[in-house]
Amino acid sequence: MKAEIIAVGTELLLGQIVNTNARYLSEELAALGVDVYFQTVVGDNFIRLQQAIHIAEDRADIIIFSGGIGPTQDDLTKDALAASLGLELHIDRQAMDNVEAFFKNRGSIMTENNGRQALVINGATPLPNETGLAVGNAITVNNTHYVVLPGPPKELMPMFYNQARPWILSHALTGELPLYSRMLKFAGIGESALETQLLDLIENQSDPTLAPYAKESEVTVRISTKAQNTAEADNKLSALQKQIESRLSNHLYADRDIPIEQVIIETMTAMKLTVSCAESCTGGLLMQSLTSIPGSATAFMGGIVCYSNDMKHKLLNVPADLLEGEHAPGAVSKETAEVLAEQIRMITDTDFGLSVTGVAGPAYSERKPVGLVYIAISERGGKTVTHQFNFKGNRETIRIRSAKSVLYQLWLRLKEIQNEV
Amino acid sequence: MKAEIIAVGTELLLGQIVNTNARYLSEELAALGVDVYFQTVVGDNFIRLQQAIHIAEDRADIIIFSGGIGPTQDDLTKDALAASLGLELHIDRQAMDNVEAFFKNRGSIMTENNGRQALVINGATPLPNETGLAVGNAITVNNTHYVVLPGPPKELMPMFYNQARPWILSHALTGELPLYSRMLKFAGIGESALETQLLDLIENQSDPTLAPYAKESEVTVRISTKAQNTAEADNKLSALQKQIESRLSNHLYADRDIPIEQVIIETMTAMKLTVSCAESCTGGLLMQSLTSIPGSATAFMGGIVCYSNDMKHKLLNVPADLLEGEHAPGAVSKETAEVLAEQIRMITDTDFGLSVTGVAGPAYSERKPVGLVYIAISERGGKTVTHQFNFKGNRETIRIRSAKSVLYQLWLRLKEIQNEV
Structure with a gap:
């Protein structure tokens, strides 16, 4: 199962904010055993957003969008996706109630554009927003799964975890085994020296897989496996960890991501x-x-x-x-x-x-x-x-x-x- | 002038690290007056990296790569770009001397794979790495400009600023009026309080432009203008700086990017x-x-x-x-x-x-x-x-x-x- 993340927002292209949503979604998808092959960032531009959707459709089974579903004219993600799928949008009643209640509670008047936050593509599942106003969307068309999430991390994270993740599990990942990972952390050794020590394991890897990477004066190896349950995963991961440890016991300082x-x-x-x-x-x-x-x-x-x-x-x-x-x-x-x-x-x-x-x-x-x-x-x-x-x-x-x-x-x-x- | 940033690294797609390089590069390119239309993240995979290059070539004049130029077999950026351009790679003598000197100084033995860090595409300008080993590349082919930078931010940032930026100015942005910028640095004030103080200047900006942004407990305002020469730019920038300073003299601590x-x-x-x-x-x-x-x-x-x-x-x-x-x-x-x-x-x-x-x-x-x-x-x-x-x-x-x-x-x-x- 291949995924692509499309983050929408000119502020990302101007370097005003960091795309932390892509990191969060990638990590969560990896944990589900979904391979993210591409992340794309595109501005608030209808044409370029559609181009990005078409490219993603050619190379991914699941496309996850973050951002561009707020109230302003710049928020075009749902419009571009609907147009690209040849579908119409409608106002979701429950989402609209939510938006209206918000303004009523604050004692302020709802401007008309806020209704855009309740838009849902015809045939899509609305994903309720626990921490904000814009409703998410999830829909499968021609075997491609589309999930539309809000941009602010504090809205995106709960919506992904509580709404989109179960939807993906039941609509896209029926029948696949979950992925289990462990981080091995090393000190006192550089990335290439470590790779030399583990070269045969890296080159002949199958299950579990292993991937070394270097941060600031630190080297990490992630070992991962798909398994029926935690016990089976632990067995497989511990066996590989033991092999690595026997070669690098004076460098392997932890099997979780800590300094x-x-x-x-x-x-x-x-x-x-x-x-x-x-x-x-x-x-x-x-x-x-x-x-x-x-x-x-x-x-x-x-x-x-x-x-x-x-x-x-x-x-x-x-x-x-x-x-x-x-x-x-x-x-x-x-x-x-x-x-x-x-x-x-x-x-x-x-x-x-x-x-x-x-x-x-x-x-x-x-x-x-x-x-x-x-x-x-x-x-x-x-x-x-x-x-x-x-x-x-x-x-x-x-x-x-x-x-x-x-x-x-x-x-x-x-x-x-x-x-x- | 349209740009695309391609960040290469499976660790990004696994959500192990955040793509801060894209933010940095987008910000620097915006300051040069270059429009970033897309950011792409692709894994350490030859085929998919080439796909990303071909897509970028269709929609950008400048393509900036970050990552995938280290010593390991996973580091494929230069190989994929060279193959895509139909060019060969060679070992750059000066970069190789640098790699060899590093291991000699440490008194450790250089493993063969480290030579990969000195690779340069035939015809490309090597971009020296002040803070690491992997040499960068810059080349123009068929009016498209390609710049290859390392992944670690502490290597990428000085290489972009000191090597790639001047190369882009002289190779890609010829004929345009050069852009002059000044960074105003503030302490003891938050971003929104500062924005409130400067609201009229921000809303009515034309030339020079001004853009506030916040980093870790620091606020910066970048003021920029296109001008014939330094003297003209200095006049325009200093006039605006004086206006800002008169409102925020107890916070404006420098007019260059220093802590x-x-x-x-x-x-x-x-x-x-x-x-x-x-x-x-x-x-x-x-x-x-x-x-x-x-x-x-x-x-x-x-x-x-x-x-x-x-x-x-x-x-x-x-x-x-x-x-x-x-x-x-x-x-x-x-x-x-x-x-x-x-x-x-x-x-x-x-x-x-x-x-x-x-x-x-x-x-x-x-x-x-x-x-x-x-x-x-x-x-x-x-x-x-x-x-x-x-x-x-x-x-x-x-x-x-x-x-x-x-x-x-x-x-x-x-x-x-x-x-x-």
């Missing part, structure tokens, strides 16, 4: 461990990631951004002769990273102390190259471990990669401790 | 002023914003994330009886915000001390509601000013708005000092 900092906070909370940070080049980014997680206060205590050398010395007791002088290692060094991590851990009396110091650029500093970054992890009763990186990219990328590297190394260490126990 | 933290860092550097921060609910976000600006080390010295009450007491000397006890104001209070700002300023010996403390949610704390936030600004030799906010939204929104509010208040104060001098 690594959430796993860290949850793990530390469960293990009753605490953490603090001393950040130089990342300037707060690392702590910002950790505190973005609700409930992070149980594990993350606080920390210091020591941007200047003076702050490193004054707030974190880094010896001045480590920072400055002809033969000093300098602020960007293994030695300084170590002291920062140890000091912040001791000052805050936490189980772990994390530190980052490096050259984020664009200017180099201490005659050291942009992208040179040292991180350190100090552990209560353990030794302090440091890592050196030479990151590429602009200031933002270097800062993000630096913070992600600390998180990855901390996750690895927590995993090690869990295995020791 | 308010950059204005703050630049102003403080010029005035030889320094700043430090004590953050509770924002957990490093405020310092992260300030340090995202290159050269911020001249004005920003450092600060403390005091997430737990213990840290507020130990690192920032907040009296325990202010934080805890039945009648204590608590961590989220005007009093604590004041002490935090004053203490961080004194500890770091800076001219300004900034603080934020609040309830970011989702759980309330100290029986105070989610969204209640106090900020304070302490000034050397001056009095400490606090503000209370009741923000709406989720954890992320509340944190962002909190940080932005501190920045806005600091900007206002710096402006005041400048005017006093």
Whole structure:
């Protein structure tokens, strides 16, 4: 079953809004096992809207429209679809009652154009709008299924889920198996290195299927299968997950779509461990990631951004002769990273102390190259471990990669401790 | 001049990511006076990608592709376009050097598939990638202009703006009067309040045109005009800017597309002023914003994330009886915000001390509601000013708005000092 989503609205073509409806509908359709092959965005223009409908009819079994069903003369979706199907429109009584009640309740006068929101194509099922006025439409003509939804996400989402989805299940998807998916999340590895590790699985995939993709310094693999029920799906997905895990156990940090900092906070909370940070080049980014997680206060205590050398010395007791002088290692060094991590851990009396110091650029500093970054992890009763990186990219990328590297190394260490126990 | 944007990527069709690239490109093309008539999303599929190209060729003069130019076998955009144009691909030497240098710098081995990122269609102009590895392409065939860009927004945006945009101006938009734009940036005001202030200017616009739009806690107005030369454009744009400024002088912080933290860092550097921060609910976000600006080390010295009450007491000397006890104001209070700002300023010996403390949610704390936030600004030799906010939204929104509010208040104060001098 192939689908196409047609979003209607000049504001999308002007870049005034993002097409979040297409993302929502695509995700929901994927969950139903429907393949979305194309998404189209077209303006509030009768001719071009009809062109888009004709193209979609050639390549899709289900066409879902979002937008263009409001009260104004610009709202043309139902008119264009009706004309294209050779059908007339009529005012749906129940939808009209709804529109009239709305204005009556507000004590305001309904202008005539608002009647357009109650239009239904002859022969179509009206889809009630729980959170707005414009009624949706669903109709099957020549084996193609058409679903017309409103543009505002807060109207579209409930109408899709409560009205259109059951209609699609009973009219278009009779007899198909539902699709189950799982997201596997990886850290400390790039997309192409991960693909190389999984190449045979990717190339010989059938059921479950697997698809890797990369976001900001993160790699995700989605594994999916069609099954009779959750138990059968879980069996199939877990078998494949086990295969992937055996190859990438030091990188696979979650089997649901969460950031690594959430796993860290949850793990530390469960293990009753605490953490603090001393950040130089990342300037707060690392702590910002950790505190973005609700409930992070149980594990993350606080920390210091020591941007200047003076702050490193004054707030974190880094010896001045480590920072400055002809033969000093300098602020960007293994030695300084170590002291920062140890000091912040001791000052805050936490189980772990994390530190980052490096050259984020664009200017180099201490005659050291942009992208040179040292991180350190100090552990209560353990030794302090440091890592050196030479990151590429602009200031933002270097800062993000630096913070992600600390998180990855901390996750690895927590995993090690869990295995020791 | 009509354009179509083709975003390539199965992850878009699965609803895993939102097509923010289409929004960005549409907005930038609108600013160039190019009409985007269609946006299409197609998966990583050779046949369907070619179908999309053929349809676009029938209805657009400029076709802009985003995505599908990475290292994997799924990345097919250049292959499909080359085949559709009847052209071959070659490895661009300079792009390949860039890819090889990346792996060499990281000390890792380049897998063969990475060479795909250096592919250029014969006859096309390579568009260098400042923030990634995959090289872009731009080519004109039979009066249709094709521009191929990478998928990750942080690669696509600089490549479009610095490489593709000039190429489009000189290859596709020749003979038209060039369009000059200026971005006016506002803080401390919402989109609808700003629109109300400028309603007559928006409704009666002709030349220059003006278009407001809102991003994350920021409002921008783009004013544009077509002119013979920069001097003529500057005259027209400055006249309109002056009108806008006279109404919104306490909100208009820049006439180019920079964040308010950059204005703050630049102003403080010029005035030889320094700043430090004590953050509770924002957990490093405020310092992260300030340090995202290159050269911020001249004005920003450092600060403390005091997430737990213990840290507020130990690192920032907040009296325990202010934080805890039945009648204590608590961590989220005007009093604590004041002490935090004053203490961080004194500890770091800076001219300004900034603080934020609040309830970011989702759980309330100290029986105070989610969204209640106090900020304070302490000034050397001056009095400490606090503000209370009741923000709406989720954890992320509340944190962002909190940080932005501190920045806005600091900007206002710096402006005041400048005017006093």
